[in-house]
Amino acid sequence: QVHLxxxxxxxxxxxxSMRLSCAASGRSFNSFAMGWFRQPPGKEREFxxxxxxxxxxxxxxxxxxxxFTISRGDAKNTVNLQMENLKPxxxxxYYCAASSSRPVVSVFEGEYDYxxxxxxxxxxx
Numbered sequence: 001q002v003h004l005x006x007x008x009x010x011x012x013x014x015x016x017s018m019r020l021s022c023a024a025s026g027r028s029f030n031s032f033a034m035g036w037f038r039q040p041p042g043k044e045r046e047f048x049x050x051x052x053x054x055x056x057x058x059x060x061x062x063x064x065x066x067x068f069t070i071s072r073g074d075a076k077n078t079v080n081l082q083m084e085n086l087k088p089x090x091x092x093x094y095y096c097a098a099s100s101s102r103p104v105v106s107v108f109e110g111e112y113d114y115x116x117x118x119x120x121x122x123x124x125x
Contacts, residue, residue, distance in 0.1 A: 002026035002114045004096045009119030017084050022096030022116060024077040032103040034079040038092035051079060052103035059105035086123045093118040
């Protein structure tokens with residue numbers, strides 16, 4: 001059983017910053033890539049960012065590039081998402097994702113094997 005635990009969501013003002021973290025755990029689990037997706041209110045889930053853990057290669061959705069930074073955590077199978085200059089359109093439930101098969105930094109949900117329960121990020125004035 002693999003479990004992804006997200007932390008760090010909440011309410012933040014427009015232009016503010018927030019850091020999300022995700023830790024993947026499970027017996028004999030080894031993640032090759034981890035990432036973040038988000039689901040804005042009334043919309044479908046969409047790609048935000050991902051990183052190949054050993055290669056340290058990131059990929060970003062265009063609207064967050066330059067504002068968000070994805071990085072490997074200090075512990076194995078962990079990933080962080082530092083979000084700067086947050087906008088109202090960043091409001092969404094953010095989901096951590098992990099691939100246990102290959103180090104892809106894909107924008108497609110189907111390339112990931114596991115997802116977390118999600119953490120709410122609300123950007124408001």
